[in-house]
Amino acid sequence: EDKVVQSPLSLVVHEGDTVTLNCSYEVTNFRSLLWYKQEKKAPTFLFMLTSSGIEKKSGRLSSILDKKELFSILNITATQTGDSAIYLCAQADRGSTLGRLYFGRGTQLTVWP
Amino acid sequence: ETGVTQTPRHLVMGMTNKKSLKCEQHLGHNAMYWYKQSAKKPLELMFVYNFKEQTENNSVPSRFSPECPNSSHLFLHLHTLQPEDSALYLCASSRSTKGTDNEQFFGPGTRLTVL
Numbered sequence: 001e002d003k004v005v006q007s008p009l010s011l012v013v014h015e016g017d018t019v020t021l022n023c024s025y026e027v028t029n030f031r032s033l034l035w036y037k038q039e040k041k042a043p044t045f046l047f048m049l050t051s052s053g054i055e056k057k058s059g060r061l062s063s064i065l066d067k068k069e070l071f072s073i074l075n076i077t078a079t080q081t082g083d084s085a086i087y088l089c090a091q092a093d094r095g096s097t098l099g100r101l102y103f104g105r106g107t108q109l110t111v112w113p
Numbered sequence: 114e115t116g117v118t119q120t121p122r123h124l125v126m127g128m129t130n131k132k133s134l135k136c137e138q139h140l141g142h143n144a145m146y147w148y149k150q151s152a153k154k155p156l157e158l159m160f161v162y163n164f165k166e167q168t169e170n171n172s173v174p175s176r177f178s179p180e181c182p183n184s185s186h187l188f189l190h191l192h193t194l195q196p197e198d199s200a201l202y203l204c205a206s207s208r209s210t211k212g213t214d215n216e217q218f219f220g221p222g223t224r225l226t227v228l
Contacts, residue, residue, distance in 0.1 A: 002155060034216070041201070041221040042115055043156075048216055088156065100169060101217065103156035 004091050006104035013079055014112050021074040021107045023089030033072050034101065035063055036088040043088055046074070079111045116140040117220035119204050125226045126194065134189040134223050136204030144210045145187040146217065147179060150201040162187060163210045194227045201225070 007022045025033060032050040036043035047056045052067035060079075065072045076083055086108050090101040117138045126132050138145065147159040161169035162181040176198075178190040187204055201224050205217040 004155070036219075042117070042203070042219040044115065045216055045218065090156075100158055100161065101156075105153065105155050 002104065003102040004089055004104035006087075006089050006107050008107060009105065010108040010110070012110045012112065015080055017079050017111075018075065018077045019079060019109060021076075021087050021089075021109070022071060023073070023104060024071040025089075025091045025102075027070055029093040030067075030091060031094045032092045033065055034090045034092060035072070035074050036090065038086040038088055038106070039084075046087075076109075079109075081111050081113055084109055084111045115218045115220065117204060117206055117218050119202075119220035119223050121223055122221060123224045123226075125228065126191070127228050128194060128196070130194075131190070131192040133191065134202055134204075134225075136187040136189075136220055138185055138187075138204075138206040138218070138220075140206060140218060142206040142208050142218075143184050144207045145181060145184070146205040146207075147187065147189055148203040148205065148219075150203055150222070156203070159189075161210065168210065191225075194225075196227050199225055199227045 003026050005024045013019055032048050034048050035046040037046055047063045049065035049072060052065050055062055055064045060077045063074045074087060086106040088106045089104045092101055120135045144163045146161050149157045149159055158171050159173045160179045165181050165184055176193050180188040201222045203222045204220040207217045
């Protein structure tokens with residue numbers, strides 16, 4: 001069973017739409033939650049969230065963490081075709097094996113012109 | 114460009130071949146990682162090195178053998194692979210494995226096909 005669960009697995013929208021991507025995680029040993037965007041090959045870092053209720057923002061992208069309900073959302077407003085990618089969510093844990101990230105399966109976002 | 118490079122970008126090999134994947138980071142980081150990404154599965158962590166020492170081997174078969182000669186270079190030696198090992202192999206690095214220094218930067222990956 002996956003430790004990190006993302007939904008939806010795929011999403012198709014038109015340019016200008018707003019999308020919300022979801023990520024739920026396990027509380028055990030949780031330290032932080034990370035979002036990555038993967039276009040062709042290399043995932044590129046978007047956000048790291050450690051505190052509940054504090055929104056992180058970068059341009060049209062924003063993300064927030066809810067540590068009570070154990071989920072995070074990634075919002076993209078006014079989507080563009082360049083936003084088409086796989087969005088990955090990952091949980092980083094405390095504990096003896098630091099550095100380990102547990103990834104979800106990703107959300108495949110397709111933005112049509 | 115993320116500061117992490119991988120070679121080759123594509124590799125096709127037979128089951129009896131021996132090959133190596135190379136990763137180099139130019140970010141001054143101390144931790145490096147190998148991940149495997151297969152279709153429709155989450156990224157799977159394979160190995161973690163921190164200050165050249167292997168800190169994690171995530172039950173990876175011995176046909177995959179990592180090597181970290183220094184903090185900037187990481188290799189993955191491959192021998193007698195199986196077709197199910199075909200995947201995208203991603204290298205990543207971070208400042209360390211601790212605390213908020215664990216933001217990982219990924220290389221472009223090597224697309225491996227085992228015939």
